[in-house]
Amino acid sequence: MMHVRLLGDQGLLFELDGEGARQHHEQLVFLCEMLERQRPPGIVEWIPGFAGVAVVYDPVRTSAKAVERWMRRQAVKWRPDKEKVARRVVEIPVAYGGEWGPDLADVARLNHLSEDEVIRLHTAPTYWVQMIGFVPGFAYLGGMSARIATPRLATPRPRIEAGAVGIAGRQTGIYPLATPGGWRIIGRTPLPLFQPNSAAPSLLNMGDYLRFRPCGLEEFCALQAASQTGNPPVKVTWEHGGGMSGEGEH
Amino acid sequence: MIRVLSPGLLTTVQDLGRPGFQRFGVSVGGALDAVALQLGNILVGNPPEAAGLEVTLQGPVLEAETDLLIAITGADLGARLAGKPVPLWKSLWWRKGEQLTVRGKPFGARAYLSVAGGVDVPSLLGSRSTYLTAGMGGWRGRPLRRGDRLPIGSSRGQVATEGRLLPPSCRPVYRQGAPIRVILGPHQDAFTTEALEAFFNTPYTVTPQMNRMGVKLDGVPLTHVKGADILSGAVTCGSIQVPADGQPILLLAERQTTGGYAQIATVSTVDLPQIAQALPGDRLRFQAVTLDEAQRCLRRQRQFLRLLRVHVGL
Structure with missing residues (x-):
């Protein structure tokens, strides 16, 4: 079932039942792909969220009714077997611990694990990008193991470097820009998550999958140098959605 | 060029924002009072998407390095040109070397300075707006500072007209308690x-x-x-x-x-x-x-x- 809510005079919020289920996410990804490829004139942009997707439209060029009708027509086109279509899997190299991950030791201690076990649990799953928000290029990821869930810092840090990989509660994420933040930082990736001068400014998009991979100091520096040339060496593969649950108990 | 002698509380380069990138987490941004900025652009003969300056509450001190056709719109923040009060909603010349100050009792929160040709900063994701949270866009991704020199575009083909006045009946009215x-x-x-x-x-x-x-x-x-x-x-x-x-x-x-x-x-x-x-x-x-x-x-x-x-x- 799709529910429609008014988001002011230029937006509609479409919500789907069953948030948290993989099928719900896949259906939302499908709707966003239809918006990307086949949107009718008058739709300005769309913003995926956890429960649904908001569609921004120009009320001079189309109407709320027409947008709703179009979205409902797309929603009934979706079939569960669409989940088998190939999806982008982005590999994120991470230098864990040390100066890059000052909170790795605390995450290990609070969860009664060794640091190596935290790294193993963090790199094991295939995560999926639920939505992008908060700041440019920040991906909300599904699929983290509950065994490394850790509360936020009591006092946020005034500055967290771009590329920092953190844990907050049951979420893990990567800071695309240097900002203040309260996440427990366990490592850092040399890849740029957000490149405003690129036509595709965000490395990660809703519907992508992601895997973390540990990398050493030398590789980190090499990748960082390569990234600064504006052509970061990002490893992307295409895999089928079904059976990619990894270790995350979601 | 416009030279910044004092930046004021918060003065930023803004246009109508950068829609189309919200799914990547990019805020639309742009002038908070987009109508005032658009009216200013009309007064100086700019296209709607030209960038101007958004002045917040307590204004800057600016100096023109060439003759510039400008209009000030939005809230009355007490703008003065070479010491004399500047009428709002009207195009006028800001002559080379004259100082523009914005320092008075604010009758609203934001004024807009539109310049014929527009503030010519590089466009980022389709907009010249300053995106403060992300530190990008506009003038070096930040509010203006003392010593900045802002480039002004050429007013291509548009005849710069002094004395173009928006009739009082067409001007927005702010803070009158309307629901x-x-x-x-x-x-x-x-x-x-x-x-x-x-x-x-x-x-x-x-x-x-x-x-x-x-x-x-x-x-x-x-x-x-x-x-x-x-x-x-x-x-x-x-x-x-x-x-x-x-x-x-x-x-x-x-x-x-x-x-x-x-x-x-x-x-x-x-x-x-x-x-x-x-x-x-x-x-x-x-x-x-x-x-x-x-x-x-x-x-x-x-x-x-x-x-x-x-x-x-x-």
């Missing part, structure tokens, strides 16, 4: 009947906690049926979100793209300038309108701006 028209929702069902009654029947005061992202309001606390948190999702310009303390936060142009608090209502696009110009202590009253009514007003406003452009030969 702010809102569209209910998207999460009206997250609030108690008492909360909805209070929201529409009691005033909410603008607090000093205001910036380009939003304005915190203070009034009768709005109670939720089952808590303030929702699954994070899209917000928009004018979204009125209510955290657990019950005090509404009204989101403006440079908001985050997504939020996690229930939103009781959304300000109609045509009334957003009223919010952008509100000062701490102002009392806002909210009035529900239908979607049709809000869109009718918006279409009328767009048509007015279009006719005005045609009228002055743009």
Whole structure:
């Protein structure tokens, strides 16, 4: 079932039942792909969220009714077997611990694990990008193991470097820009998550999958140098959605 | 070039924002009072998307390095040119070497300085707006500082006209206590009947906690049926979100793209300038309108701006 809510005079919020289920996410990804490829004139942009997707439209060029009708027509086109279509899997190299991950030791201690076990649990799953928000290029990821869930810092840090990989509660994420933040930082990736001068400014998009991979100091520096040339060496593969649950108990 | 002798409280380069990238987490941003900026552009003969300066409350001291045709629109913040008061809503010459100061009792929160040719900073993701949170766009991704020298574009083909005046009947009126028209929702069902009654029947005061992202309001606390948190999702310009303390936060142009608090209502696009110009202590009253009514007003406003452009030969 799709529910429609008014988001002011230029937006509609479409919500789907069953948030948290993989099928719900896949259906939302499908709707966003239809918006990307086949949107009718008058739709300005769309913003995926956890429960649904908001569609921004120009009320001079189309109407709320027409947008709703179009979205409902797309929603009934979706079939569960669409989940088998190939999806982008982005590999994120991470230098864990040390100066890059000052909170790795605390995450290990609070969860009664060794640091190596935290790294193993963090790199094991295939995560999926639920939505992008908060700041440019920040991906909300599904699929983290509950065994490394850790509360936020009591006092946020005034500055967290771009590329920092953190844990907050049951979420893990990567800071695309240097900002203040309260996440427990366990490592850092040399890849740029957000490149405003690129036509595709965000490395990660809703519907992508992601895997973390540990990398050493030398590789980190090499990748960082390569990234600064504006052509970061990002490893992307295409895999089928079904059976990619990894270790995350979601 | 415009030379910045003193930056004022917060002066930034703004245009109509960068829509189209919210799904990547990029805020739309742009002038908070987009109507005032568009009127300024019309007065100096610019296209609608030309960038100007958004001046907040206490203004800058600026010096022209060449003769520039300018217009000041939005709130009256006490602008003076070479010591003499500058009329608002009118195109006039700012001669080389003259100083423009903005320092007076503010009758609103934001004034716009439009310059023929526009402020010529590089376009980023389709816009020249300064995106303060992300430190990108506009002039070096930050507010103006002393010593900055802003490049001005050439006013291609447009005849610069001095003395173009927007008639008083066409000027926006700010802070006169007219109710702010809102569209209910998207999460009206997250609030108690008492909360909805209070929201529409009691005033909410603008607090000093205001910036380009939003304005915190203070009034009768709005109670939720089952808590303030929702699954994070899209917000928009004018979204009125209510955290657990019950005090509404009204989101403006440079908001985050997504939020996690229930939103009781959304300000109609045509009334957003009223919010952008509100000062701490102002009392806002909210009035529900239908979607049709809000869109009718918006279409009328767009048509007015279009006719005005045609009228002055743009």
